[in-house]
Amino acid sequence: MTYSIETINLTKKYPIIKNYRDLLFRPLQKKESTALCELNLKIKKGELFGLLGSNGAGKTTLIKIFCTMVLPTSGTAYVNGLDVLHHGKKIKKIIGYVICDERSFYWRLTGRQNLIFFAKLNNVPRPEMDTKINDLLSFMDLSREADKMFKDYSTGTRKKLAIARGLLTSPEILFMDEPTNALDPITAQKIRVFIREKLVQEMKKTVVFATHNLHEAEELCDRIAFIHRGRVKVTGTVEEIKRMIGTEKHYVVELENPDTSLFAKISAFPLVKEIVNISALTEANTIEIEINTQTGADNTFHIIKHIIGMGGKVCSFYQKELSLVDLFSKIIDKDSN
Numbered sequence: 001m002t003y004s005i006e007t008i009n010l011t012k013k014y015p016i017i018k019n020y021r022d023l024l025f026r027p028l029q030k031k032e033s034t035a036l037c038e039l040n041l042k043i044k045k046g047e048l049f050g051l052l053g054s055n056g057a058g059k060t061t062l063i064k065i066f067c068t069m070v071l072p073t074s075g076t077a078y079v080n081g082l083d084v085l086h087h088g089k090k091i092k093k094i095i096g097y098v099i100c101d102e103r104s105f106y107w108r109l110t111g112r113q114n115l116i117f118f119a120k121l122n123n124v125p126r127p128e129m130d131t132k133i134n135d136l137l138s139f140m141d142l143s144r145e146a147d148k149m150f151k152d153y154s155t156g157t158r159k160k161l162a163i164a165r166g167l168l169t170s171p172e173i174l175f176m177d178e179p180t181n182a183l184d185p186i187t188a189q190k191i192r193v194f195i196r197e198k199l200v201q202e203m204k205k206t207v208v209f210a211t212h213n214l215h216e217a218e219e220l221c222d223r224i225a226f227i228h229r230g231r232v233k234v235t236g237t238v239e240e241i242k243r244m245i246g247t248e249k250h251y252v253v254e255l256e257n258p259d260t261s262l263f264a265k266i267s268a269f270p271l272v273k274e275i276v277n278i279s280a281l282t283e284a285n286t287i288e289i290e291i292n293t294q295t296g297a298d299n300t301f302h303i304i305k306h307i308i309g310m311g312g313k314v315c316s317f318y319q320k321e322l323s324l325v326d327l328f329s330k331i332i333d334k335d336s337n
Contacts (some may be wrong), residue, residue, distance in 0.1 A: 002149040003044035010075035012036040035061040050221035051210040058230040059210040073189040096171035107151040156187035257285040
């Protein structure tokens with residue numbers, strides 16, 4: 001299979017500025033901060049791929065390497081089979097970079113003027129520039145705001161203009177660095193639908209989407225990679241990752257008027273790892289608890305039978321699906337131990 005993006009043992013280190021003591025006593029000693037460490041990744045053509053991680057995990061550095069804005073310290077990275085070290089000019093012609101930092105625009109220029117400036121910067125031929133910009137403004141539903149100054153745009157409109165800027169070169173691959181950050185829920189959802197339906201499904205683009213919003217990634221992406229401390233911890237679809245990491249089973253049980261000793265008895269059951277009280281006593285004299293089973297345990301019948309055998313009155317019982325937030329917490333906890 002030909003991959004749109006591929007990295008092999010990709011590493012990036014940044015020098016740390018020395019203080020006066022280090023300059024005096026250790027003038028030759030290097031001090032470095034590792035942003036990426038032997039990172040391996042493969043992204044298919046036409047895929048909407050999510051890069052997940054907390055702030056400082058290395059997502060932006062990785063995207064900047066793909067865009068040839070930063071060079072790796074060691075290892076290799078390929079974009080459509082082109083090495084980022086040796087084919088920077090060719091790569092820039094086939095990629096778009098959506099960075100939503102508002103400081104990257106000129107605030108006293110209109111949206112149209114900003115696009116003209118960046119089109120010239122990206123060597124878009126003059127004969128087709130006006131047509132392309134008008135098409136993009138229409139495509140992004142920005143025609144009415146096109147001749148207003150950027151400083152007067154709403155946050156959502158600024159994000160849409162950033163996407164239009166990223167599409168100026170008609171890229172095969174689009175890198176998006178947290179494009180919905182700081183948006184209200186309705187505007188963020190509209191952007192997500194646009195990315196999925198227009199860019200990926202209609203225009204057949206490969207989209208690499210960096211975010212720390214786990215709910216967004218679960219809804220949007222075909223596959224995801226968890227990045228923590230510069231390393232890819234796990235890659236796959238949400239379901240694949242749940243199978244790899246979420247080996248424990250979580251059940252929510254609603255009990256009617258439970259005896260205070262019942263919780264201790266359930267905890268002592270060999271299959272049970274932990275019990276969490278997730279609701280107070282309701283008007284109907286019921287209470288909800290979450291039962292986390294031991295790794296590999298999958299015997300719902302025995303758990304229910306055990307609770308009923310001890311006098312528990314079960315009103316409802318269902319398995320709780322682990323979210324990406326739960327899975328990411330497990331990855332970080334495992335990495336910290």
